[in-house]
Every structure is written in C-alpha cells, then in structure tokens.
Amino acid sequence: MIRLGHILWKRLSRMVLRPKRLAIFEACLIGLVSGLAAALLGQSVGWLGGWRQRASDLFPVYYALPLIGLVGGFLAGWLVEKIAPAAAGSGMSEVKAVLAKVPMPLNLRIALVKLVSATLVLASGIPLGREGPTVQIGAALANQFSRWFPTSPDHRRQLIAAGAGAGLAAAFNAPIAGVLFVVEELLQDVSGITLGTAILASFIAAVVARIWGTHSLDLDLNLVTPNTSFFAPEIPFYLLLGILAGLGGVLFNRGILASLSFYRRFLNISLPWRIGLAGLVTGIALVALPTVFRDNAGLRELLLAGDANWQLVILVFCIQFLLIIFTYGSGAPAGLLVPTLALGAALGYLIGIWEHQWLGLSLATTYARVGMGAFFCGVARVPITAVIIVFEMTTDFNLVLPLMIVSVTAYLVAEVLETGSLYDKLLEFKGIHLGKEADSQGPWTELTAADVMQPRVETLSSRMRLDEALQAFSQSSHRGFPVLEEGRLVGILTQKDVANFSQKGLSGDRTVAEAMTPEPVTTHPKDTLAHVLHLLNHYNLSSLPVVEGRRLVGIITRSDIIRVEAAYINAQEDLPGPKAEPSQIIYRIRASETGQGRLLVPLSNPKTAGILLAMAVAIARDRHYEIECLHVIVVPRHQSLAEAHVSMRVGQRLLRQAMRLGQAWDVPVHTQIRVAHDLSEAILQTIKERHINLVLMGWKGSTATPGRVFSRVVDTVIRQAACEVVLVKLKDHSQFERWLVPIAGGPNSQQAIALLPALTSLSRTPTVNLCQVFEQDEIKPNTTSLTTAADFLKQHLDGSVTTTPVHATSVTDAVLECAKQNHSDVIILGASREGLLQQVVHGNIPATISRNSQQTVILVRAASTGRGQN
Missing domain, CATH: 1.10.3080.10 (Clc chloride channel)
Incomplete structure (x- = not known):
C-alpha cells in the first residue's frame, strides 16, 4: 500500500512539474500570495490610519500627531535595521537591480519586514505610497518560492518579474499596467520574460486585492466619474x-x-x-x-x-x-x-x-x-x-x-x-550602474568563485584545544581560520571569537567548537564574482569560504578580488587591438631534473644578468633547486606570433652564460626563449607550466606609469604569481657585505630572514644589521621579533649580527637613515601582497624605500600557500 502511494505521488509530481504546468501553478501561487500581501498591507494601513484619526480627535492634536509619527517611524526603522536592512526605502530600485542580475538580498524575511514596517510608516501619516513595498514584497515572495522549488536562473528571473508585476497590479488594481511597468521600467526588455506568467500573476493579484483589499487607489469605485471629452x-x-x-x-x-x-x-x-x-x-x-x-x-x-x-x-x-x-x-x-x-x-x-x-x-x-x-x-x-x-x-x-x-x-x-x-x-x-554596459561588467560577471579562490586553505579542527589554536594565530598573519569537522565546514574561528572567549574567563583547554562562530557565511564555486563581492561588503568580511555542500574547497580574500581587478585593468590597458595570444617557446634546452623545486630567472639585460644569476645559484644551492632561465622576445600585438621574425642572438648569449655558471656550481639549469605579445603573461605562463617555486626578477628602481607600484610587468607578476617572488633593484657596482634587514613581522618578513643565509654566501665577511621601527611614544618596545630573528641568523650564517630598535614617526625615513648611517650595501625587505595593492595612494613603504635608497634593494613576497580569514 505504501509503495502504491509512493508511485502515485511520483506520477502526480511528474504531471504537475512539467515546465508549462509548473509555470502556470507558480504564477497562480505568486499572484495569490502577492495579492493577499497587498490586501493585508492596505487593510492594516486603513485600520491603523483610522486609529490615528480617532486619536487626533480624542487627544490634543498638537502632540498626538507628532508623537504618533515619531513612534511609528522609529518602530519601522528599528524593525528594518535589526532584521532586514535591505527593506529600507521604496524597494523598487532593488527589484530592478535583481532583475538586472545584480546580486542583492530578496527573500521572505525582507517581505515580512517590509509588510510590517510599511504599515507603520504609512499609518503614522508619512505621505508616501504602498506600491513600492507591494512590488518588493511580491518580488521577494516569488524569489523565495523559487528557492524552495529550485529552478534555473532564467526561470527565477521570470518569477521575480511576475511577483513584481503582481505587487504593482495589486496596489493599483491595474493588472495590465503591472505587467507593462515590469517590462518598460524594471526589465526594459521583453525577451527575458515569459509574458504569460507575469500576466497571470498580475491578474490574480489584482482580483485578490479587489475582493479583500482596500480600494483607495481605484478612482472608479470611490468617485462618480464625470463625463469627459477631448477637443x-x-x-x-x-x-x-x-x-x-x-x-x-x-x-x-x-x-x-x-x-x-x-x-x-x-x-x-x-x-x-x-x-x-x-x-x-x-x-x-x-x-x-x-x-x-x-x-x-x-x-x-x-x-x-x-x-x-x-x-x-x-x-x-x-x-x-x-x-x-x-x-x-x-x-x-x-x-x-x-x-x-x-x-x-x-x-x-x-x-x-x-x-x-x-x-x-x-x-x-x-x-x-x-x-x-x-x-x-x-x-x-x-x-x-x-x-x-x-x-x-x-x-x-x-x-x-x-x-x-x-x-x-x-x-x-x-x-x-x-x-x-x-x-x-x-x-x-548606491553605486550600481545599470544599462547596456551592465551585461558586461568586466570580471564581476565573467568570473566565478572557482576562478578566483585559493584551493589550499589553512584550517583548524573543531576538536582542537583552544590554546593550540592560539599558537596557530601566533604563527600566522591570518585573522581567522575555517573550522572543519570530519572534512565538513562547521564554523569560523576569528581573533574576535578568541577575545570574547577570553573575556568570559574560560580556560584554554576548551575546544575550538566552543569558541567558533558556527554556520559562517559561505559562497559556492559557481557563484559570480559580483555575488562574492556583495557578500564581502554586506557582511563586512575580509574573506569568504567556498564550499560544495558542506565541504570546504577554497577561500577568497579581498586581496584575491583586488588581484583579479588589477589583472583585468592590465588587460584593458592593451586595448584597442587584437587579443594577445599565449606565448610560444622557440628555443629550449633541458638539464637533469634532480632538484627539489625550481627557481625562475627572467633575463633581458646583459648588465645585470651576471649578478641575478649569481643570486639565483646561491638560492638554488641552499634549497636544492633547479634554475629555469627565461628570455622573452616581445612582438607587437597586431603581429601573429607564428609569423614573427625575431632574433635570438641576445637571448642565446644570456642563456649560455647561465648554463656555464650552473655547470661551475653543479646546479641544473634549464633554458628557454619565448616569443610573446605580453611579457608578464609569458612569465606567468612559464610559472604555471614549469611549476615554479620562486621567481627572481630584476627591477630598474622606478616607474613613470601612473597607478603602478613598481612597473606594469612586475606588479602583475607580484599580484598573480602563486609562488614566492624575489624582486631585486641592483645598484651599479653592487657589493654584498653590509646587509640591513628591517623587521616588520608577518610571513613576508619571515621569508626575507629565511632567504638571507643563502644570499649572504655572496659576501666574504657579511655584516647583518636587524632594525625595527617603533612609535615615538612607545617607551618599552617589544623586541621579541628582533631577538628571534637575530638568534636564527647567528646559527645559520658566518658573520656578525646586530639589532637596532629605532623610534621614529616615519618607517621609510627611519630605514633610509639607518642604511645611510651603517653604510649598508643591501636592504632586504618583506612586502605583503595587500600592501602592494592597497597602499599605492598613500605610499607603499617597500616601493618608496626602493626608489629613494642608494643601496641594492631585495624585496621578498612569500608564496600564497593557503589562506585563512585574513
């Protein structure tokens, strides 16, 4: 009997869920619910408005009306602010944005809050209308319905349009106008909507509102219409x-x-x-x-x-x-x-x-x-x-x-x-621009979360002790970590969560699950970048876990968003002109692949190639890496790479120099020459194809390009390369005896310290000075980072190591003055990815030091080996 009932239910479901029948059913339901909501709003406003009129007759009007207006407005605002901030305003523009595929909240909570708050506002005497709320309520109900019964994005858009039309039709008792307003104003396009769905929903909503609602907007019912004529x-x-x-x-x-x-x-x-x-x-x-x-x-x-x-x-x-x-x-x-x-x-x-x-x-x-x-x-x-x-x-x-x-x-x-x-x-x-260009919003609609996310994520276990989690915070620059339980995302542990837990006086032997924020805001791999950005801004987050079901598959931080936007801007700068082709290898020599990783050295300038190769060999020997030497020949974009006539003479001379140096120091050296339309894209393509662990690049020391930190090529590589990046600005007749290392904390500064023993092999008797800049009013500065770095270097290099705490108002000026007083030959800096991108307007500290110093400057950016909640 149970099996028979199950079979009958499946057959009934198939009959109802056929596309056309389902559309009719959904339109009827949306029209009915939207009409009832509009009727309830009209009846509620009429009843409370009548009570306001009676109150003004019973009590002195000079304080009754202002008090009712104040209380009604305050209560409505409190409901909106506390429960559904998106319910503020008319709601009509928000519905138009959603129909234009701009990610904005539109759900049952907004509909309910809008219904109650609009009732309070209108009944308190504020001279606004109820058609905006009914449109947003109808659209929100339709959108919620489409989520309860999942449909395609296009069908969901049709349902939202039908709900909006039903809301307007119910408010004005004008079903045809409801449909036309949606097409003419909200959509501005009839191709993306099934008119039958909108017409049916609007008709039913208008009928329901006429039967059970108020008719304050129906002029033919309220007034005796005089005979009109036109002359x-x-x-x-x-x-x-x-x-x-x-x-x-x-x-x-x-x-x-x-x-x-x-x-x-x-x-x-x-x-x-x-x-x-x-x-x-x-x-x-x-x-x-x-x-x-x-x-x-x-x-x-x-x-x-x-x-x-x-x-x-x-x-x-x-x-x-x-x-x-x-x-x-x-x-x-x-x-x-x-x-x-x-x-x-x-x-x-x-x-x-x-x-x-x-x-x-x-x-x-x-x-x-x-x-x-x-x-x-x-x-x-x-x-x-x-x-x-x-x-x-x-x-x-x-x-x-x-x-x-x-x-x-x-x-x-x-x-x-x-x-x-x-x-x-x-x-x-509100910063949302619609129009024909809205369909092409750059990377925001073209890319998905899967295209931007970092697949490797630092996580914590829900069963981990809280004191162990604190150690993870102390060893990382992340401000939060996703929390997993049996491979599933169950929460987020942030520094704020830990602080709140500590304020309650609870001990560190508690588990992470007791302190974390459960059910964090997440996104899915197929969500657009516009939706990701909306979630980050709406919930004031610095990063967003990416999940499939409950399984964590990646994380997106604001720096990832900035990186994508920067890459998009870089691509736009090359327009007009044909789209760049992927670079092509025209010359290649492979050595034995015996290393534990690979170091890429792009070579172009014969004057600096020798020093860069010496530094590359020093790092490769220390880390047991192979060296990949790259020479790129750039051709105009209008010229096909396959048909370009290029000379490899300079490139081959540079690569032979690299191979001789590698043989002398017994380091495997691979070489290749690429022809490309864009230098940065050729470098990034090589990094991806050859699985590069570290890039060592030269930099001339300044850039005249507005909005750039180093240069277009270097900025692009630093932003987009997942591997470690070492940027070198070489001074003429460079020496490598006296080293200055500013300590600022963070993974990039630590990476600079870790790289120093290999680089000081270029020195005969290296002298390393570690300095840290503190605020002027910091009487007892915390020099733990200085001491830790000094202890590490004393164990790993042959030479003297000193520490210098400095009090100053400007980090840049303090570092430059310290380099001058100590007669430093080299300054080695750690630079964060976020700093390179976000401090251009206010002045990027590493870039400023590089441009203004008279020393060789080495800038280190650590590899992106995974992200928490930065």
Missing part, C-alpha cells in the same frame, strides 16, 4: 501640462537624491531615529496645515472630485512635494509612485482651472486625472505604463488620447533635461 483646442493646455510635468519630474528626482545626500552628510544617525524624525516633522506639519492634509487618500479625492480652490491646490502641491522628498530621504520603507499621482493631480487641476476659465471645454478634474499620468511619467519615464495605469484606475476611454499627449511630452522633456528614471538614479546613488 482639439485643448491640445496646447495638455502640451503645457506635459512640459510642466516633465520639469516637475526632473525637479522631484533631483530633490529625492538631494534629500538622501542631506541625511547621509548632515543627519548621520541610526535608521530608527531618521525615520522617527521624518514622522515627527510630518506630524508637526499636519498640525499646522488644514485638516484635509491628515488623510492622504482624502486629499487626492478632494482634487479629483473638484471641490478645491486654486489656493488650496497650490498649497497641496508645494507642501506635499517638500514632505515627500524630506520623508523619503530618511530611508522610510515606502514608495513614491502614489505620491507622484497626487502631485500630478494637483498640477493638472491647476492647468484645468486655467483652461476652464479660458475655454470652458473640460472640467478641472479631467486635467487632474490626466496630470497623474503626466507626473508619473516625468518621474518614472514609463509613458505606456502611465497611460494604462490611469486608464485602468478610471476605466474612462476618453482619457486615453490626452494621456498619450501629456505622457509623451513629459517623457521627452524629462529625458532632454536628465536621462534615466528615478530608480536608475537611486541605484546610481
């Missing part, structure tokens, strides 16, 4: 209305952005207090204004019913305009389209009064209805939606032609003055 002599008045609406739309959009900037710069307080302040100001304004202003729906009906005089209409337009701009800038979770309808109605009413006095052909209320569409279009730049939405709300076909005139006019005027809708501007304010 040719009215065209100039409609054109004037369109022009003013276009100008007003531009001014409105700029005012919204100015308000957001004002709050950011001058009212940098928490979100609850910002929205509470907006509610307080609104309450005070409502106390000072006529009572008609206390009900936004009643205010709109007053204009559309024709019961207002022109002085009141001007007051309505100006006060509402300023209040809407001020309150939205606070981050209140409410929309802007409904308020624009009220502003458009007021503007149209004024033009209608003027026309009626001159021609007496139409009532002012007709112009008020047409003005709604005009101002709506001036703000959102959606002329088709503007016509349809007012038509669906009024069911008056006579309005279609004047609506078309004013909407197109408003659109053209607004676009001439300022291109882009309000929601484009809001996204740009």
Whole structure:
C-alpha cells in the first residue's frame, strides 16, 4: 500500500512539474500570495490610519500627531535595521537591480519586514505610497518560492518579474499596467520574460486585492466619474501640462537624491531615529496645515472630485512635494509612485482651472486625472505604463488620447533635461550602474568563485584545544581560520571569537567548537564574482569560504578580488587591438631534473644578468633547486606570433652564460626563449607550466606609469604569481657585505630572514644589521621579533649580527637613515601582497624605500600557500 502511494505521488509530481504546468501553478501561487500581501498591507494601513484619526480627535492634536509619527517611524526603522536592512526605502530600485542580475538580498524575511514596517510608516501619516513595498514584497515572495522549488536562473528571473508585476497590479488594481511597468521600467526588455506568467500573476493579484483589499487607489469605485471629452483646442493646455510635468519630474528626482545626500552628510544617525524624525516633522506639519492634509487618500479625492480652490491646490502641491522628498530621504520603507499621482493631480487641476476659465471645454478634474499620468511619467519615464495605469484606475476611454499627449511630452522633456528614471538614479546613488554596459561588467560577471579562490586553505579542527589554536594565530598573519569537522565546514574561528572567549574567563583547554562562530557565511564555486563581492561588503568580511555542500574547497580574500581587478585593468590597458595570444617557446634546452623545486630567472639585460644569476645559484644551492632561465622576445600585438621574425642572438648569449655558471656550481639549469605579445603573461605562463617555486626578477628602481607600484610587468607578476617572488633593484657596482634587514613581522618578513643565509654566501665577511621601527611614544618596545630573528641568523650564517630598535614617526625615513648611517650595501625587505595593492595612494613603504635608497634593494613576497580569514 505504501509503495502504491509512493508511485502515485511520483506520477502526480511528474504531471504537475512539467515546465508549462509548473509555470502556470507558480504564477497562480505568486499572484495569490502577492495579492493577499497587498490586501493585508492596505487593510492594516486603513485600520491603523483610522486609529490615528480617532486619536487626533480624542487627544490634543498638537502632540498626538507628532508623537504618533515619531513612534511609528522609529518602530519601522528599528524593525528594518535589526532584521532586514535591505527593506529600507521604496524597494523598487532593488527589484530592478535583481532583475538586472545584480546580486542583492530578496527573500521572505525582507517581505515580512517590509509588510510590517510599511504599515507603520504609512499609518503614522508619512505621505508616501504602498506600491513600492507591494512590488518588493511580491518580488521577494516569488524569489523565495523559487528557492524552495529550485529552478534555473532564467526561470527565477521570470518569477521575480511576475511577483513584481503582481505587487504593482495589486496596489493599483491595474493588472495590465503591472505587467507593462515590469517590462518598460524594471526589465526594459521583453525577451527575458515569459509574458504569460507575469500576466497571470498580475491578474490574480489584482482580483485578490479587489475582493479583500482596500480600494483607495481605484478612482472608479470611490468617485462618480464625470463625463469627459477631448477637443482639439485643448491640445496646447495638455502640451503645457506635459512640459510642466516633465520639469516637475526632473525637479522631484533631483530633490529625492538631494534629500538622501542631506541625511547621509548632515543627519548621520541610526535608521530608527531618521525615520522617527521624518514622522515627527510630518506630524508637526499636519498640525499646522488644514485638516484635509491628515488623510492622504482624502486629499487626492478632494482634487479629483473638484471641490478645491486654486489656493488650496497650490498649497497641496508645494507642501506635499517638500514632505515627500524630506520623508523619503530618511530611508522610510515606502514608495513614491502614489505620491507622484497626487502631485500630478494637483498640477493638472491647476492647468484645468486655467483652461476652464479660458475655454470652458473640460472640467478641472479631467486635467487632474490626466496630470497623474503626466507626473508619473516625468518621474518614472514609463509613458505606456502611465497611460494604462490611469486608464485602468478610471476605466474612462476618453482619457486615453490626452494621456498619450501629456505622457509623451513629459517623457521627452524629462529625458532632454536628465536621462534615466528615478530608480536608475537611486541605484546610481548606491553605486550600481545599470544599462547596456551592465551585461558586461568586466570580471564581476565573467568570473566565478572557482576562478578566483585559493584551493589550499589553512584550517583548524573543531576538536582542537583552544590554546593550540592560539599558537596557530601566533604563527600566522591570518585573522581567522575555517573550522572543519570530519572534512565538513562547521564554523569560523576569528581573533574576535578568541577575545570574547577570553573575556568570559574560560580556560584554554576548551575546544575550538566552543569558541567558533558556527554556520559562517559561505559562497559556492559557481557563484559570480559580483555575488562574492556583495557578500564581502554586506557582511563586512575580509574573506569568504567556498564550499560544495558542506565541504570546504577554497577561500577568497579581498586581496584575491583586488588581484583579479588589477589583472583585468592590465588587460584593458592593451586595448584597442587584437587579443594577445599565449606565448610560444622557440628555443629550449633541458638539464637533469634532480632538484627539489625550481627557481625562475627572467633575463633581458646583459648588465645585470651576471649578478641575478649569481643570486639565483646561491638560492638554488641552499634549497636544492633547479634554475629555469627565461628570455622573452616581445612582438607587437597586431603581429601573429607564428609569423614573427625575431632574433635570438641576445637571448642565446644570456642563456649560455647561465648554463656555464650552473655547470661551475653543479646546479641544473634549464633554458628557454619565448616569443610573446605580453611579457608578464609569458612569465606567468612559464610559472604555471614549469611549476615554479620562486621567481627572481630584476627591477630598474622606478616607474613613470601612473597607478603602478613598481612597473606594469612586475606588479602583475607580484599580484598573480602563486609562488614566492624575489624582486631585486641592483645598484651599479653592487657589493654584498653590509646587509640591513628591517623587521616588520608577518610571513613576508619571515621569508626575507629565511632567504638571507643563502644570499649572504655572496659576501666574504657579511655584516647583518636587524632594525625595527617603533612609535615615538612607545617607551618599552617589544623586541621579541628582533631577538628571534637575530638568534636564527647567528646559527645559520658566518658573520656578525646586530639589532637596532629605532623610534621614529616615519618607517621609510627611519630605514633610509639607518642604511645611510651603517653604510649598508643591501636592504632586504618583506612586502605583503595587500600592501602592494592597497597602499599605492598613500605610499607603499617597500616601493618608496626602493626608489629613494642608494643601496641594492631585495624585496621578498612569500608564496600564497593557503589562506585563512585574513
């Protein structure tokens, strides 16, 4: 019996889960849920708004309305800030970004918080609308539904679009306008959406909202629509209305952005207090204004019913305009389209009064209805939606032609003055730029986490004692480690976790599992780099574990992101022109492969080749490495590598010199000559193909290229090479007797110390001075690093080792002065990958020392052997 039930369930599932049937089912469900959410929002706002009206009648209005505004705004802001920060604002721009494939949060939590917070904001009297929240709620519910029942990314995008359309349709009781708005504004493309899904969801949502919701936006239900007509002599008045609406739309959009900037710069307080302040100001304004202003729906009906005089209409337009701009800038979770309808109605009413006095052909209320569409279009730049939405709300076909005139006019005027809708501007304010170029966002959409991640990760066991984990922190520069249990990622242990654990007075014999942060934020190998960057920024992380299921497969740090961006910029600099071909080997000699690793020496300058080769041999003998000598011949990018005519004379002479030196010291030397379009790419390709452990490169000592630390080639190799990199700036007639080694801590400084015994074999009687720079006010500096390094060197090299603690305000000046006083021949430095990339603007210390010193400078960057949470 159980087996039969299982079979029947599988057959039923297959029938329902067929693509077309599943799409219909999903559209119906999304429309139903979005419609119910919109209805609940409308009913809740109506009930709480009615309570606010009664409270203003029962209690002194001069403190009841401001207090209600303050409390309602504060509670809404607290909910948003504590539970779902992405629910702030209208939500319409965020939905547009998600549909443009920008990774932004959109889930059930946001929908619920948006529903409650929008209810509080709107019921407290803030003059904003509920269409933004219903759009975001509908899209969030659709996105959550697609995650519960996993679908393809394209199908998920269709569901989100359908949910957004359903939300707008439910808010305005305008199913056709809901679909058109999604296509015309949010997607701006019909090719990526199945219209049937959006239409069905919008229709059901509108029906549900009509049956169970409030009808405050349905003009045909609230008002007796007068007979309307259209006459040719009215065209100039409609054109004037369109022009003013276009100008007003531009001014409105700029005012919204100015308000957001004002709050950011001058009212940098928490979100609850910002929205509470907006509610307080609104309450005070409502106390000072006529009572008609206390009900936004009643205010709109007053204009559309024709019961207002022109002085009141001007007051309505100006006060509402300023209040809407001020309150939205606070981050209140409410929309802007409904308020624009009220502003458009007021503007149209004024033009209608003027026309009626001159021609007496139409009532002012007709112009008020047409003005709604005009101002709506001036703000959102959606002329088709503007016509349809007012038509669906009024069911008056006579309005279609004047609506078309004013909407197109408003659109053209607004676009001439300022291109882009309000929601484009809001996204740009947040640093998100959409458009045709959004489909090609460089490495952010082209690369995935798997392309960027470091596959080798330093980890801790969940059963490890905490004092053992502290030793791992002391021996590493990482600020956190992924924690594994039976090969699965179960948490992250950061320095902050350890500090919190210590503050509680708990002993070090506890396990890592007791102190770690469980369920860390992770990403997956197929996630785009844009999504990875969003997670890093949203959760303020310095690195992100990459998992398949619960298995840790890699880690991505911010330095990896910077490295990819730098590589992309390097590639862009070579444009225009054909794409570079991979380098090709045109000459090669192989020696015996008996070493424990390989050292790569790119050779190009005969004057420095001898010293570089001597240093390479010294390191290779110490580490039992083989030497790989590389000479690259660069040809123009427009020339094919296979057809390039090049001379190998210089390269062969350099490589023969290397082979003679290797034979003299019994070190295996391999040689190759490559022809390439790009020198750095040829070096990186060799590193990958020959499994290089260390690269030894020369550097001329300066660069004139803006934005570069060393040079384009050297910067690229340092950023992208996974192996150890040693960069040498040679002084003329270099000597290697007196060595200065600044100690700064970290793996690169330690690597420089470890390399020193091999390099000092170039000296007859080496003298090593270790110095460490401390702050001026550091009375008792910690010289443990100096002592440890000195003890190591005394055991591993024949020569004198001294230590010098230095107090100074500038590390660079202190090191250069120390080198001058000690008559140093060589300065050897450790340089972090992050320092090379992030300190260009503020001054990279190793690069500055290299450029300004009169000594030979050796810069060491350790290999990237795995990452924790840096």
